[in-house]
Amino acid sequence: MTAHAIEWGRRDPNPGGYFGEFGGRFVPETLVEPLEALTRAYEEARRDPSFTREYLGLLRDYVGRPTALYEAKRLAAACGGARIFLKREDLAHTGAHKINNALGQALLARRMGKSRVVAETGAGQHGVATAAACALIGLACEVYMGTDDVARQAPNVARMRLLGAKVIEVDSGSRTLKDAVNEAMRDWVARPDDTHYLLGSALGPHPYPLMVREFQSVIGREARRQFTEATGGLPDAVVACVGGGSNAIGIFDAFLDDASVRLVGVEAGGESLAPGRHAARFAAGSTGVLHGTRTFVLQDEGGNILSTHSISAGLDYPAVGPEHAWLRASGRCQYTTADDCAAADAFHALARLEGILPALESAHALATACRLAAELGTGHTILVNLSGRGDKDLSNVAS
Amino acid sequence: MLRRAQAPGLVAFATAGDPDLSRSEAVFLALDAAGTSVLEIGVPFSDPLADGPVIQRASYRALRSGTTLERAIGLAARVRRQARAPIVLFTYLNPVLRLGVERFAGEAAQAGVDGVLVVDLPLDEAGPFRDAAAGAGLDTIFLVAPTSGPERIRRAAALGSGFLYAVSRLGVTGPRESLPGLAQALVSRIRTETTLPVALGFGISHPAHVREAARWSDAAVVGSAIVQVVEQYGSDTRLAEAVHGRLRWLLGTAGGTGAPPAGSTGVPAVDS
Numbered sequence: 235m236t237a238h239a240i241e242w243g244r245r246d247p248n249p250g251g252y253f254g255e256f257g258g259r260f261v262p263e264t265l266v267e268p269l270e271a272l273t274r275a276y277e278e279a280r281r282d283p284s285f286t287r288e289y290l291g292l293l294r295d296y297v298g299r300p301t302a303l304y305e306a307k308r309l310a311a312a313c314g315g316a317r318i319f320l321k322r323e324d325l326a327h328t329g330a331h332k333i334n335n336a337l338g339q340a341l342l343a344r345r346m347g348k349s350r351v352v353a354e355t356g357a358g359q360h361g362v363a364t365a366a367a368c369a370l371i372g373l374a375c376e377v378y379m380g381t382d383d384v385a386r387q388a389p390n391v392a393r394m395r396l397l398g399a400k401v402i403e404v405d406s407g408s409r410t411l412k413d414a415v416n417e418a419m420r421d422w423v424a425r426p427d428d429t430h431y432l433l434g435s436a437l438g439p440h441p442y443p444l445m446v447r448e449f450q451s452v453i454g455r456e457a458r459r460q461f462t463e464a465t466g467g468l469p470d471a472v473v474a475c476v477g478g479g480s481n482a483i484g485i486f487d488a489f490l491d492d493a494s495v496r497l498v499g500v501e502a503g504g505e506s507l508a509p510g511r512h513a514a515r516f517a518a519g520s521t522g523v524l525h526g527t528r529t530f531v532l533q534d535e536g537g538n539i540l541s542t543h544s545i546s547a548g549l550d551y552p553a554v555g556p557e558h559a560w561l562r563a564s565g566r567c568q569y570t571t572a573d574d575c576a577a578a579d580a581f582h583a584l585a586r587l588e589g590i591l592p593a594l595e596s597a598h599a600l601a602t603a604c605r606l607a608a609e610l611g612t613g614h615t616i617l618v619n620l621s622g623r624g625d626k627d628l629s630n631v632a633s
Numbered sequence: 634m635l636r637r638a639q640a641p642g643l644v645a646f647a648t649a650g651d652p653d654l655s656r657s658e659a660v661f662l663a664l665d666a667a668g669t670s671v672l673e674i675g676v677p678f679s680d681p682l683a684d685g686p687v688i689q690r691a692s693y694r695a696l697r698s699g700t701t702l703e704r705a706i707g708l709a710a711r712v713r714r715q716a717r718a719p720i721v722l723f724t725y726l727n728p729v730l731r732l733g734v735e736r737f738a739g740e741a742a743q744a745g746v747d748g749v750l751v752v753d754l755p756l757d758e759a760g761p762f763r764d765a766a767a768g769a770g771l772d773t774i775f776l777v778a779p780t781s782g783p784e785r786i787r788r789a790a791a792l793g794s795g796f797l798y799a800v801s802r803l804g805v806t807g808p809r810e811s812l813p814g815l816a817q818a819l820v821s822r823i824r825t826e827t828t829l830p831v832a833l834g835f836g837i838s839h840p841a842h843v844r845e846a847a848r849w850s851d852a853a854v855v856g857s858a859i860v861q862v863v864e865q866y867g868s869d870t871r872l873a874e875a876v877h878g879r880l881r882w883l884l885g886t887a888g889g890t891g892a893p894p895a896g897s898t899g900v901p902a903v904d905s
Contacts, residue, residue: 250757258758260726262683264778264800266755266785406689407680416682423683424804426780523727523753524680536701537731538679 240290240455242280242448245490247557251440254563256556259439261526265419268426273441275346280448285341292337293452296370297327301453303460308587313604316470316614320590321457321485323621328393330593330622331453331481332363332434338449340367343430350374350425353432354418356383356411356477357548357595358390359622360434365399367432375399378417380409383547390626408541411477411551415525435478436555439526443556450484453619458488461617471496471606474619475598476569477513477548479555481621486567497566499558500602502544503573509534513542515554516562516569522553529556545574545630546594548622576601581624581631593622594630634671634719634747634772634795635830635851642670643843644832645880646723646856648691649674649708650700652867657695658711660863663873665716667880670852671832672716673750676705676724683725683752685807687857690864702728702737706744713745721748721774721795734762738769748772748795756788763792774798777823779815790827799823799850801835808838808857812845820849840885855883861893 251257259269279285293299302322310318323331336353343351351373355361361377368375377394381403384391394401407413415438422431436446461469472489474482476499489495504512512518515530522531524539532540532552544550561567572580580600584592592600596619603618610616624631635642645664650657661672677695681688702724709720722741729737729751741749749771754762756775763773772795777786779800789797801816802809816833823831833846834854846853862879866872878891 259755260753260758261755262752262778262800263755263776263785263789264780264803266757267778267780267782406686412680416680419682420685420805426803522730525682526753531727533727533731535731536703537728538696538701539727 240286240448240451247440247444251444253557253560256529256559257440257443258528259526260523260528261439262423264423265426268422269439269441271346275342276441276445279342279345285345289338289341293334297333297337298325299452300456300460301325303457303464305464306588309584309604310607312583312587313607315612316607316610316616318603318607319461319464319469319615319617320620321453321617323453323481323619324590324592324596324623328363328366329625330359330363331450331484332360333366334452334484335434335446335449335480336360336363336367336432339430339432339445340371340373343373343432344371346430348373348428348430350376350429351432352376352378352418352421352429353434354378354411354414355434356414356550357546357593358383358387358394358626359548359593361399361401362390362393362397364432364434365394365397368399369397376402376421378402378404378414378421380411380413381405382409383411386630387547387626388629410542410547412539419525435480436483436557437478437525437527437529437553443527446480447483447487447557450480451487453481453484454486454488457485457617465615468492468495469617470610470614471498472617473498473500473599473603473606475500475549475595475621476554476558477551477595479558481619483555483557485619486561490566496568498602498606499567499569500598501569501571502546502549502598503571504543505574510541511543512571513544513549513551514571515552517571524553527553527556529559530554545577546598548593548595549598570602572598572601578631580604591624592620593624594627596621635832642852643884644671644673644721644834644852644854645669645859646673646675646854647859647863648677648688648695649705650677650695650698651691651860651863652694653698654700654704654708656868656872658708659873660876661712662715663877664859664880665718667877668884668886669718669880671721672712672718673721673723673854674705674709674712676702676722676728678725678728681725683805685805685857687808687860687864688806691860702732703740706740706746709741709746710744719747720745721750722746723750723752726751726754734765738765738771742769742771746771748774750774750798752776756785756792759792776800777819779803779819783822783826786823786826790829793829796830796832796851797823797827798854799831799833801833801837804835806835806856808861809836812836812842817849840883843883844885858883
């Protein structure tokens with residue numbers, strides 16, 4: 235188990251929850267004390283060996299970790315150039331990396347004496363993971379989901395309901411992930427005593443960006459070890475898609491000190507970079523505050539949040555996790571975009587060449603990795619976080 | 634702005650630009666004429682996560698009519714020239730950051746605004762904003778919630794001015810059937826920490842709530858119960874008259890006019 239040991243507190247933000255100038259805690263007064271209580275409970279939990287033991291035990295026995303590292307040789311041959319390795323988070327229980335965080339926070343919720351969990355979901359992967367974790371741990375679970383996303387991710391809605399969760403459709407605003415977060419926060423502010431808000435990405439007010447990253451850091455720890463064992467070295471580049479940014483921060487985390495490794499985050503380029511037609515926060519956004527954190531946000535001249543578009547519901551969100559904003563500002567990580575067409579092409583390529591159906595979110599990372607493989611050329615290596623499986627996207631891709 | 638030991642007051646909220654800027658001006662003037670103690674001008678925002686459905690819908694109507702923070706400040710300036718009551722701007726943080734904190738404070742002060750309340754800017758993050766506001770001569774009004782401990786109440790009182798806004802309940806804005814017992818307890822906890830006036834808000838939607846709030850606090854804040862009238866009348870020429878009637882009803886100074894339709898408590902099902 236030592237190979238998986240979590241180095242809690244290795245890179246904490248400052249006490250206010252800031253990574254450089256990004257992060258913080260911008261919430262109505264009612265939520266300040268619940269967030270402080272959550273921060274205290276989290277800090278106690280990560281100092282408690284029994285919490286870590288139980289969490290790691292579930293990751294192994296329930297999630298099925300470590301997930302495989304797989305070399306996609308036929309995909310790489312088609313791209314032409316560098317070797318491509320996939321970190322198979324799609325093989326984790328419930329079909330995506332989201333379960334790593336959902337289990338950690340559900341254990342924390344139980345530890346805090348909460349009886350009820352609320353969550354937001356876009357693609358439904360976080361909703362399914364949360365529903366599963368709540369079923370396992372015995373917590374009531376309600377998941378907010380935009381009506382547009384309910385329509386395009388129907389299989390995950392059915393999964394959540396079968397797992398005992400109540401799915402609440404959100405018909406306000408753009409009817410996607412952003413609005414689901416608004417509604418989940420409105421729920422939590424009404425019931426902070428008995429309810430834990432199980433936020434699914436590395437965003438929101440402190441301590442969520444820290445907590446979600448630490449629960450997802452298992453991806454990078456495993457991948458770094460597996461990659462070294464497989465190749466005798468480190469990858470030249472690590473590529474991951476970035477919605478809120480939890481799978482990306484989870485895999486980047488282990489490589490941040492490896493100066494030779496390029497870390498590349500991929501945002502949703504959507505249909506075009508015209509306002510409202512994409513979710514490329516770094517390419518087209520600016521600093522602002524949304525959902526409790528200071529970060530890069532897509533906004534208009536008046537500071538209102540712009541609507542977004544992506545073929546993938548999980549990337550269809552107008553803000554990015556604050557630590558990514560900081561990693562970009564510091565120059566450590568680079569961020570690029572892949573558009574809807576490139577993601578759909580990568581989805582089909584992986585399906586036909588490797589027999590793997592990736593989530594459309596992860597397909598954005600694959601599209602960029604393929605382009606990068608050609609640029610880097612032979613003799614180089616790329617590690618891609620294949621963050622989820624694509625079963626949920628079948629009707630969307632088939633059309 | 635508010636005084637203690639006077640007759641209890643009322644802080645009347647409506648959203649700037651709902652249904653559009655010129656009608657909204659008439660709404661605020663009607664509230665002033667009906668005898669409100671403070672006018673609270675809400676700046677519409679795309680993601681009003683502290684608000685329930687009534688004020689969310691008002692925000693969307695106002696945004697559709699082209700209302701921005703700067704236009705809301707322009708509206709405040711026009712209201713200021715005609716109205717008697719002090720003016721508080723109620724806003725979310727992001728539009729303020731987009732405009733620039735210093736510029737916001739300067740323009741709001743120039744417009745004759747008396748105080749500002751930024752609903753998603755808690756004490757811990759509010760230092761620079763509060764200094765900019767104070768530098769321009771504006772009061773910064775902080776929320777105090779049922780979850781706020783004594784230390785946070787003391788800090789809100791030390792950093793804030795004008796009055797403290799006590800949040801009567803857990804949850805978002807919107808009309809409710811009754812005031813929770815929580816509210817009275819919160820106001821007495823605030824009283825032990827500060828002499829600043831206390832306005833009590835969230836869920837106050839009936840004359841009985843206003844009377845009850847007046848027994849412990851210095852003012853009641855009414856928002857959704859007014860915004861519902863704006864929603865109902867919209868472009869109807871009787872809008873200002875209806876808003877005036879609703880406020881008189883809430884204040885208990887009009888024998889029944891302005892009340893919600895018979896059989897209704899003023900609480901629509903969507904808010905329960």
